[in-house]
Amino acid sequence: MSKIAIVYWSGTGNTEAMANFVAEGAKAAGAEVDMFQAGDFQPSMIDEYVGFAFGCPSMGSEQLEETEFQPMWDGVKDRLNGKKVVLFGSYGWGDGEWMRTWEAEASCGILETYICNEAPGDAEAEACKELGAKLA
Secondary structure: OOEEEEEEOOOOOHHHHHHHHHHHHHHHOOOEEEEEEHHHOOHHHHHHOOEEEEEOOOEOOOEOOOOOHHHHHHHHHHHOOOOEEEEEEEEOOOOOHHHHHHHHHOOOOOOEEEEEEOOOOHHHHHHHHHHHHHHO
């Protein structure tokens, strides 16, 4: 059984909803899933998992959340080689530039990314579940 960590930051609840759907999909595909708020995940935990789903909404001028998520990401991104990794998040403006920048700066291979404009509806929920299943 695959052990997956879902690590996210959510300001309005949209990215948290996406994280829950990713978890649902991974569990349905047979994975064991642990969920963490970004501030609770430590680099020392990397070796406990075979796969990771990192979720963060677009903030400010299309960037990652700077207080909790970015420091956590900076601490783990260079330790993810050989792991399965997906990125997801929501946005309310722009065109998803923050996700393209985030994916490009990742030193590990990213399996897939998914963005959602505002709150996830039925189609977005299904896409998040599929993301979790692919990760599993």
